[in-house]
Amino acid sequence: RGMSVSLSGSYSDQRSNxxxxxxxxxxxxRGLFDARPQDWLGFGLTWMDMSNHYARNQQYMNELSGATDYYAANYQPVAGQSVIAELYYRLRPVSWLELxxxxxxxxxxxxxxxxxxAWVIEWKTVVTF
Structure with missing residues (x-):
């Protein structure tokens, strides 16, 4: 029972990733409620930075095709940064099932x-045999 925290990161070669x-x-x-010691509440936050090489390649492809508008069929989207946040509650009603x-x-x-x-609603089920 109690709180745990984690931090992870990755740094990749921009030319190949x-x-x-x-x-x-x-x-x-874990154990937010006394009656539910196996349940847990979680929150996560992820920040991603896309490759500058990839972004330059996308810009170059747009120059070659003459695409200047995001909604054009031949436009290649130029990537930058992204942030994802998640909040979830894991319920363990019986020892072999997690919802x-x-x-x-x-x-x-x-x-x-x-x-x-975008907002995304998720549902995860774990069955342990």
């Missing part, structure tokens, strides 16, 4: 500024 940098932080509190409803918020999905932010 679409995602250059990613940093994730999370908090989880996890959650809510995510995606700011700039895929790192593309022109994409609309």
């Amino acid at each position: 679409y995602i250059h940098t990613a940093v994730a932080a999370s908090m989880r509190y 996890q409803p959650g809510l995510q918020y995606w700011h700039r999905p895929g790192g593309v500024a022109q994409t609309q932010d």
Whole structure:
């Protein structure tokens, strides 16, 4: 029971990886209620920075095709940064079953500024044999 926190990150070669940098932080509190010691509440936040090489390549492809508008069929979206937040509750009604409803918020999905932010409702089920 109690709170645990985590922090992780990755740093990749921009020439060979679409995602250059990613940093994730999370908090989880197990046993939020005395009657439910195996349940937990979690919150996570992830920040991603896309590769500058990839973004320059997308810009170059747009120059070659003459695409200047995001809504043009031949436009290649130019990636930048993205943020994802998640809040969930994991319920363990019996020892072999875990149910996890959650809510995510995606700011700039895929790192593309022109994409609309998104809310995602999630449901995870774990069955242990």
